[in-house]
Amino acid sequence: MxxxxxxxxxxxxxxxxxxxxxxxxxxxxxxxxxxxxKGGEDDxxxxxxxxxxxxxxxxxxLGVAQDQKTPSSAAARKEEAPKKLVKVDQADVALLADQLAMSKTKATELLRAHDADAAKAMTAWVTAAV
Known part of the structure; x- marks a missing residue:
């Protein structure tokens, strides 16, 4: 009922x-x-x-671009930020790629983001994944 x-x-x-x-x-x-x-009104x-x-x-x-040529504001801010030149040791790249199961490109980016410090990079990766 x-x-x-x-x-x-x-x-x-x-x-x-x-x-x-x-x-x-x-x-x-x-x-x-x-x-x-509105439907199909033409007037x-x-x-x-x-x-x-x-x-x-x-x-x-909402941050959505009107067309593909115009970047959204978040993407524009990301490109405007100056990139630091950090020399990364290939042994550290291999260590991160092996231990964190990621590509060498991603491992290199992660190391550059953490000033080529493997311990900081690993800690950041693990805490971000949890």
């Missing part, structure tokens, strides 16, 4: 939409819902441009 429902619940009704807390997210949600509701060109702007803004806030 079914449980009794509160009086304000209608059978077959959709769940109420919950609005996001900030204004930008609300605009993005509104743009997405209007894209779904709303200005509204379509506004919806696309809102969608693009939402995508930028």
């Amino acid at each position: 079914a449980e009794p429902q509160p009086p304000n619940v209608q059978e077959g009704a959709d769940a109420p939409d919950v609005l996001p807390p900030n204004a930008e997210d609300r605009k993005a949600a509104q743009a997405m819902s209007s894209l779904d509701a 709303a060109a200005p509204k379509k441009e506004m919806d696309l702007k809102a969608l693009n803004n939402a995508m930028k806030n």
